[in-house]
Amino acid sequence: MTLEQIIKTRRSVRSYTDESVSKEDVLKLLDMARWAPHALESWRFVVVREAEGKDLLAKAARQDFIATAPVIIVVGAYVDVFAEYHSVWHRWDAYKFRGLFYIQTTAAAIQNLMLSAVEMGLGTCWIGSFNEGDVAKAVGFPAGVRPVALVPVGHPDKTQKKAERVPLETIVSWEKYTPVPE
């Protein structure tokens, strides 16, 4: 598959077969994730495979389908790393470290992971809606690690529908921003 085919065939997969996902495949996904651009490699990953942990995460997200995936990868951002480093990296603004960098770093890793899954015949879904405290508790994140996303991983149980996107010209401006007409 070309990169364009991988990008355009990836769909959110919310229904999985009973087939398991091997530890090697999970490690491959996480290896690909960590080659994303990063600020201080602040991503942290917890792999949840046992039913008890998956159920806690599904409850934290109020999305039952998550627990039906053989694996859920919890992506966290080690927020404290920015506090530790910004004092020596003066030219980098502390707010950006804390407020934006860790979000962008983890998002880039998640996208790498999800695209790699397509190439491996696996299905994923980006889960961003959940109770942060409940997710942190379920996987034992300490105060300095913030849950950013859950990524259920499994073998897709059916072909995904073709996706739509709004026309490119409604989201692209040249030189200056043009509001989208109501």
Ligand SMILES: Cc1cc2nc3c(=O)[nH]c(=O)nc-3n(C[C@H](O)[C@H](O)[C@H](O)COP(=O)(O)O)c2cc1C
């Ligand atoms: C930040 C973010 C949060 C998301 N949260 C959820 C979620 O909580 N539950 C869910 O089923 N899908 C979630 N999604 C997936 C989107 O619904 C999905 O990517 C979008 O509808 C486009 O469909 P596609 O992924 O099939 O192209 C989220 C995606 C992103 C990027």
